[in-house]
Amino acid sequence: MAPILEINNLFKNYGSVEILKDINVAIEQGDFLVLVGPSGCGKSTLLNCIAGLEPITSGNMAIGGQDMTNVSPKDRDIAMVFQSYALYPTMTVAKNITFGMKVRGIDPATQAEKLAYVAQQLQIEPLLNRKPGQLSGGQRQRVAMGRALVRDPKLFLFDEPLSNLDAKLRVEMRTEIKALHQRLGASMVYVTHDQIEAMTLATKIVVMKGGVIQQIGTPAEIYNRPANLFVADFMGSPAMNLIPAKAKANGNDMQIEIARNDGGPIVLTDTRNMDLPENVILGVRPEDIVDSALARAGDTQEAECVIDIVEPAGADTFAVMQLGGKHVTARLHAETTATAGVAQRLAFDLGKVSYFEPDTGLRLN
Incomplete structure (x- = not known):
């Protein structure tokens, strides 16, 4: 037809x-x-x-x-x-x-x-x-x-x-x-x-x-x-977090390094996407950064992040932090203990991330 x-x-x-x-x-x-x-x-x-x-x-x-x-x-x-x-x-x-x-x-x-x-x-x-x-x-x-x-x-x-x-x-x-x-x-x-x-x-x-x-x-x-x-x-509200990062091959996986304002970088290990250039933009939706206690089993990696702002929004609480020189939003549960100015252990779902080429802006994975 x-x-x-x-x-x-x-x-x-x-x-x-x-x-x-x-x-x-x-x-x-x-x-x-x-x-x-x-x-x-x-x-x-x-x-x-x-x-x-x-x-x-x-x-x-x-x-x-x-x-x-x-x-x-x-x-x-x-x-x-x-x-x-x-x-x-x-x-x-x-x-x-x-x-x-x-x-x-x-x-x-x-x-x-x-x-x-x-x-x-x-x-x-x-x-x-x-x-x-x-x-x-x-x-x-x-x-x-x-x-x-x-x-x-x-x-x-x-x-x-x-x-x-x-x-x-x-x-x-x-x-x-x-x-x-x-x-x-x-x-x-x-x-x-x-x-x-x-x-x-x-x-x-x-x-x-x-x-x-x-x-x-x-x-x-x-x-x-x-x-x-x-x-x-x-597309998306709040928008996808787009974080400048460095990708480094390490045996059978890639290490994704994200700069932090306080202390050394966050290092996440990606076992799915091996063919990445050194400089990437890591795309992660706010709902794919959660309290580590609530992390789903699967491809999650945890990191300590200092929370700058906490925004209660009814069913969700949004936590904003600085990663890779950008404001990054996490969509946390309403009952989260996240507090402004305090480090919180958060889980990143690497099964859901996107990678983009910084110059062309095109998707890599």
Whole structure:
């Protein structure tokens, strides 16, 4: 079966400025693709190219196995949900949702049936006779989604749909969008700058920077095996610790030396990764540095570390220390005895670490 969306060698220029550079992405029917990256990385431009709202400079694109490179937006069988909701203020919720069907000449009985189904899916039945001005932000976003859902398109496109909502509502709507995707089995492309949103919603993530794809993978692949320093730093909250270190071969293993401000270096022994250059950046997630008493069996190595700052955060306590000249965060248990200014025995999980080349930033293991 052909991918539901396939983009090959896509470039997008504005005059002499290259905005998107050699984009290649394919997703299968039912995938939830999230485009994520900092502001200005090109993710919304790419979404607009998929929608046909922006012409592409070169390359090609197929939706449902059909070439859509030069097809107008209305003939692409897509539905788009915008950040601004884009509702008609003088129309009721019901009319906003059915307007597109009315324009396409769909009979009133089918319109009513689809409206009832979508209103139930989104739990907006009580709102159908209200106008957008009488709705909260979350309710308006549901109506905008309803208008897309009645189309039953090949592809749903979402452009930062939750960025106008407050933090609590964003989390609720995120859960609803995920549940909706699971119920409908629809194919979705979703743009966000929020990496938590990307991790929770996606079946596949595209991380972008400066118009270039940095990595494509499942949330687990992106999180556990970032392709470069940018992805490692961008994905995850708190971010991955990136610590300058020295690697030295020692018989059948590698010794990883990390400078400490107080006393000699920490030395960790890695038995898995033998082929490392002398200078490396050691990447370790905060949850992979734990109190030694709580260390899981396996590939953990312990070291004494002087804690600079302790930050209680409910279920976790974050401890910050200086290693390799960098602030390093450990995610400890709420009941930890870690105290600022005091050395604490911590366990590093070497089964989970990443190594990066300092000059190119590329992953080594």
